[in-house]
Amino acid sequence: MASLDLIDVVKFYGELEVLHGVDLHVDDGEFVVLVGPSGCGKSTLLRMIAGLETISFGDVRIGDTIVNDLQPKARDIAMVFQNYALYPHMKVRDNMAFSLKLSRRSRTEIDAMVDHAAGILDLGHLLDRYPRELSGGQRQRVAMGRAIVRDPAVFLFDEPLSNLDAKLRVQMRAEIKALHQRLKATTVYVTHDQIEAMTMADRIVVMRDGYVEQVGTPLDLYDQPANVFVAGFIGSPSMNLIGGVVTDKGVRTEGGTIWPMPAQTSGVTEGQQVVIGLRPEHFMLADDGFVATINLVEPTGSETHVALDIFGETLTAALRERIVLTPGATVNLAPRLDCLHLFDKASGKRLSL
Amino acid sequence: MTPEHRIPHQPPRQFHTIAIEVLSLLGLSLVALLFLFPFFWMVSNAVRGNNEVLAVPPRLLPNEYQWGNFVEAWLHLPFGRFFLNSFIVAGSVTAITVVVSALAAYAFARLKFPGREGILVAYLGTLMIPQVMLVIPLFLIISKLGMVNTYQGMILPMAFSSFGAFLLRQFFLSIPRELEEAALIDGASRLRILVSIIIPLSMPAIGLLSLFTFIGQWNNFLWPLIVVNGMEYATLPLGLTMFQTQQGTAWNFIMAGATLSMIPGVILAILLQRIIYKGITVGAGFGGR
Numbered sequence: 001m002a003s004l005d006l007i008d009v010v011k012f013y014g015e016l017e018v019l020h021g022v023d024l025h026v027d028d029g030e031f032v033v034l035v036g037p038s039g040c041g042k043s044t045l046l047r048m049i050a051g052l053e054t055i056s057f058g059d060v061r062i063g064d065t066i067v068n069d070l071q072p073k074a075r076d077i078a079m080v081f082q083n084y085a086l087y088p089h090m091k092v093r094d095n096m097a098f099s100l101k102l103s104r105r106s107r108t109e110i111d112a113m114v115d116h117a118a119g120i121l122d123l124g125h126l127l128d129r130y131p132r133e134l135s136g137g138q139r140q141r142v143a144m145g146r147a148i149v150r151d152p153a154v155f156l157f158d159e160p161l162s163n164l165d166a167k168l169r170v171q172m173r174a175e176i177k178a179l180h181q182r183l184k185a186t187t188v189y190v191t192h193d194q195i196e197a198m199t200m201a202d203r204i205v206v207m208r209d210g211y212v213e214q215v216g217t218p219l220d221l222y223d224q225p226a227n228v229f230v231a232g233f234i235g236s237p238s239m240n241l242i243g244g245v246v247t248d249k250g251v252r253t254e255g256g257t258i259w260p261m262p263a264q265t266s267g268v269t270e271g272q273q274v275v276i277g278l279r280p281e282h283f284m285l286a287d288d289g290f291v292a293t294i295n296l297v298e299p300t301g302s303e304t305h306v307a308l309d310i311f312g313e314t315l316t317a318a319l320r321e322r323i324v325l326t327p328g329a330t331v332n333l334a335p336r337l338d339c340l341h342l343f344d345k346a347s348g349k350r351l352s353l
Numbered sequence: 354m355t356p357e358h359r360i361p362h363q364p365p366r367q368f369h370t371i372a373i374e375v376l377s378l379l380g381l382s383l384v385a386l387l388f389l390f391p392f393f394w395m396v397s398n399a400v401r402g403n404n405e406v407l408a409v410p411p412r413l414l415p416n417e418y419q420w421g422n423f424v425e426a427w428l429h430l431p432f433g434r435f436f437l438n439s440f441i442v443a444g445s446v447t448a449i450t451v452v453v454s455a456l457a458a459y460a461f462a463r464l465k466f467p468g469r470e471g472i473l474v475a476y477l478g479t480l481m482i483p484q485v486m487l488v489i490p491l492f493l494i495i496s497k498l499g500m501v502n503t504y505q506g507m508i509l510p511m512a513f514s515s516f517g518a519f520l521l522r523q524f525f526l527s528i529p530r531e532l533e534e535a536a537l538i539d540g541a542s543r544l545r546i547l548v549s550i551i552i553p554l555s556m557p558a559i560g561l562l563s564l565f566t567f568i569g570q571w572n573n574f575l576w577p578l579i580v581v582n583g584m585e586y587a588t589l590p591l592g593l594t595m596f597q598t599q600q601g602t603a604w605n606f607i608m609a610g611a612t613l614s615m616i617p618g619v620i621l622a623i624l625l626q627r628i629i630y631k632g633i634t635v636g637a638g639f640g641g642r
Contacts (some may be wrong), residue, residue, distance in 0.1 A: 051538075071536065072534075079534075081535060087536075098549075150539075
C-alpha cells in the first residue's frame with residue numbers, strides 16, 4: 001500500500017491542453033473518486049496515473065517514487081477497465097494468473113494467490129470458465145480479481161459499473177466498497193455518476209474541463225459546494241439555482257420574488273449579481289411562503305419530486321409528506337433558511353459561509 | 354383451448370416470393386456446377402485411357418474406368434519427392450509469411466513511429482505489381498546469391514506478403530485496445546502481448562492467411578519453374594509437366610497427378626475452416642454487452 005500524489009499535472013494532446021495543473025494527495029488506504037461530466041479529463045488523469053498516457057508536465061508520485069517515466073508494470077498498480085478487458089481466450093484462472101506468470105512466480109505460489117483472490121470475491125466455482133460464459137456481474141468480479149491477485153500499491157477503476165444494469169450496479173457498488181474496507185487499498189475510482197461517487201468515496205474530486213472544481217468528503221461537497229458547478233452536479237434531483245440581485249431586503253430574482261439572505265455571507269455588496277441555491281428537500285410545506293404552481297409530480301415512494309413554477313422560475317421540491325398534488329394546483333412552500341446557498345454569478349464562487 | 358391446439362401464426366406466402374426463392378436457388382446451383390465442373394472433368398479424365406482423353410466428341414464419363422492410372426502416375430515419376438518438395442516450400446513460405454506478417458501488422462496497427470502510414474501505403478502498393486514483372490530481377494538476385502536450385506531460393510522471395518500484413522493489421526485493429534492496456538499493466542512486453550494476447554485472438558485471420566498462402570505456394574508454377582531445374586527440387590506443378598515429353602503428353606497421368614496433388618489443400622481447408630469460422634464468435638468474450 002502507498003499514498004499517491006499528483007503535483008501540478010498537465011496533459012497536452014498536441015496543442016490542446018486537456019488537464020490544467022491538477023494537484024491531489026491521496027492518503028494510504030483512501031478511496032478517492034474522480035467525478036465529472038464526460039470530457040472533463042478524469043479518465044485521462046487516471047490513465048496518466050496508470051502509465052497508459054504520458055505526463056506532459058508535473059509529477060505523479062506513488063509512495064516515495066516519482067513514476068512519470070516508469071512503464072505501467074513498474075508502477076505497482078492494478079486497473080479495472082470499463083469493459084473489463086478480460087482476455088477472451090483464457091479461462092478465469094488464467095486471466096487472474098497472467099500477471100503472476102509474467103513475474104515468473106512458481107506454479108504453486110500462483111495457484112495459492114489465485115485461489116486466495118478467488119475466495120475473497122467468491123469466484124471459486126468460476127475459475128475454469130471462459131469470460132464469454134460469465135454474466136456481466138461475474139465478469140466485473142473477475143476483473144477485480146485480476147487486480148487484487150497482485151496485491152498492488154494502488155487500485156485504479158475506470159467507470160467499472162457503467163456496463164451493468166441498475167440493480168447489479170447497486171450491488172457491485174456495495175461489493176467494491178466492502179472489498180475496499182477489507183483490503184484497505186489506496187484506490188482511485190473514476191465515474192460520471194455522482195451517486196456512485198457519493199456512496200463510495202472517502203473523498204470526491206469534482207472535475208470539469210480539465211480543472212479540479214472541488215475536493216472533499218461526500219457530505220462536505222453536498223453541504224458546502226464551493227461553486228455553482230459543484231452545487232448543480234452533486235445531488236439528485238439537483239439543487240435549485242436561481243439568479244438574482246442583492247438588495248437591502250434580500251435577493252430579488254428575475255421573476256420578482258424576494259429571497260432572504262443566508263445568515264452568514266462574505267463579500268456581498270448591494271446590487272451584486274448572485275445565484276441562490278436551495279436543495280429540493282429543503283422546501284417545506286408551509287402556511288405562508290411562496291405560492292407555487294405544480295407542473296409535474298414524480299412519486300418515488302420515499303419522497304415525491306415536484307416540478308414547480310414560482311413566479312416564472314422552474315424549481316424542484318422533494319417532499320416527504322404524502323399529500324395529494326395535482327398538476328395545475330398551487331401549494332405553499334417555504335425554504336429552510338439555514339440551508340440556503342449563495343454564489344457569485346460572475347465567478348460562480350460560494351459566498352455563504 | 355390448450356396451447357397444443359393453437360395454430361402458430363404464419364404470414365401467407367405469396368406466389369412471387371416463392372418464385373424468387375426457386376429462381377435464386379436454381380441460379381446458385383448453376384454457379385456451383387460451373388465451379389465444380391473443372392474438378393469433375395479432371396477426375397473423369399484421370400481414370401480413362403490417354404487416347405480417350407482427346408476423343409471427339411468428348412464424353413463426360415469414361416468408357417472404361419482405369420483406376421490404376423493413379424498408381425501408374427505415382428510410380429512413373431518420383432511423385433513422393435515432388436510432394437516432399439511442395440510441402441517443404443509451401444510449409445516454409447506459410448510459416449515465414451505468418452510470422453513476418455504478424456510482426457509487421459502489429460507495428461502498423463499499434464506502434465507509433467514516423468512514416469508509418471507512408472510505409473503502409475508502400476506495402477499496399479506492392480500488391481499492384483504483377484509477379485511476372487518481378488520474376489527477372491528476382492532471378493538475378495537469387496542467382497547472384499547462389500540460391501538457384503535450392504529450397505531457400507524457392508522460399509525466401511515468396512515469403513513476403515503485403516496482403517498478409519494488411520489482412521492481419523485490419524484484424525488486430527478490431528481487438529479492443531483495453532486488452533493490451535490490461536496486459537501492459539499486468540507486466541507484459543510488446544512481444545509478449547503479441548504472442549499471448551493478439552495472436553491467439555487472431556487465429557481466424559491467421560488461419561485464413563495460412564490457407565491462402567499454403568494453397569498459393571502449393572500451386573505456384575512460375576517461380577519454381579524459373580529457379581529449379583531437374584527433378585531433385587521440383588515441386589508438384591513442375592512434376593506434372595514432366596508427363597509432357599517429346600513422345601507425347603500423358604494427359605490422363607497429368608490429371609491423375611493433379612487429382613492427387615489437390616488432396617493436401619482440400620484437407621488443410623477442411624482443417625482450418627473451423628478456426629476461420631470461429632472468428633464470428635470471438636467478439637462474445639469482450640466487454641459486458
